Amino acid sequence: MxxxxxxxxxxxxxxxxxxxxxxxxxxxxxxxxxxxxxxxxxxxxxxxxxxxxxxxxxxxxxxxxxxxxxxxxxxxxxxxxxxxxxxxxxxxxxxxxLIQLVKAVARLIYRTFYLLVYKPARGLCILLAAIILYVYGLLLSLVKIVWIMVKWVLKTVFKPFVWILKKVIPESVEKFVVQLRKTIAGYLKGSKNTIIKVMNFFRKKR
Structure with a gap:
């Protein structure tokens, strides 16, 4: 060397x-x-x-x-x-x-990103969510109003027909329909109780 x-x-x-x-x-x-x-x-x-x-x-x-x-x-x-x-x-x-300088620059970058990017984006998202909720509530209220109006119109239109039917149909037929409905309901209830008793009987046999 x-x-x-x-x-x-x-x-x-x-x-x-x-x-x-x-x-x-x-x-x-x-x-x-x-x-x-x-x-x-x-x-x-x-x-x-x-x-x-x-x-x-x-x-x-x-x-x-x-x-x-x-x-x-x-x-x-x-x-x-x-x-x-x-x-x-x-x-x-x-x-x-140098370490303190890097920390200060990092803090500056973080604050800049937070103020110029994160906060505006967050505020925009909140604004969009508020607008969507407001429009949704407005549409829901509009649908409710329309439905109430439709119900009122239908009730107004068909009210004379209901009144005429009540006048045309005899009272005895109306009572028969009511009684038939009660009879069917009682029959269904009795059938249900019978089925439950049969099932309990077979369970006891086991």
Whole structure:
């Protein structure tokens, strides 16, 4: 491995060490260990270290085709230490500011959607429902009025015929019809009672 390649590899590993420190702080900021279950924290830690290892090895492969040297681990440690000493406070402030900015933008988008889309759509739906209910009630009232008018017309038209029939049909025939209706009703009631008695009789035989 030539001297320029070694130099570039050293700089790359120092940079990766600093990047690892920033990534670790970002990971800790979003993980919130105290609020998570232990097995979830374990799986997240395992995945984090695996991804970091892949990224570092990929950068190393791009610089010197993946040749490992002992001083490369020292370079990673130096980069991580430099981040902790020089850039950590600045980065955490920037990270927190960025998080707050994203939250503010998300709130703004939500409020804009709520005021410009959701509320008008909701109001329109309520208005349409009110119009439909009003039209339905109006039509129902109209149908009731028409039905009352039809009943009145039919009653008015056929009233003379009913009166004439009452005058034409003898009173004895009217009494006979009433008596026949009572007789049929009594016969049906007696038949019903007879059927019930027969069914109860067969049930007792079982």
């Amino acid at each position: 030539s001297l320029p390649v070694q130099f570039y590899t050293l700089l790359a590993m120092i940079g990766m060490g600093s990047l690892f420190g920033a990534t670790l702080d970002t990971y800790q900021r979003f993980l919130k260990r105290g609020k998570r279950k232990k097995w979830i924290v374990f799986l997240n830690d395992l995945l984090f270290w695996f991804i970091q290892g892949i990224i570092i090895f990929y950068v190393l492969f791009l610089v010197n085709y993946g040749e490992l040297r002992f001083y490369l681990f020292l370079a990673l440690l130096c980069g991580f230490s430099a981040y902790q000493a020089l850039f950590k406070k600045i980065y955490l402030k920037l990270l927190e500011s």
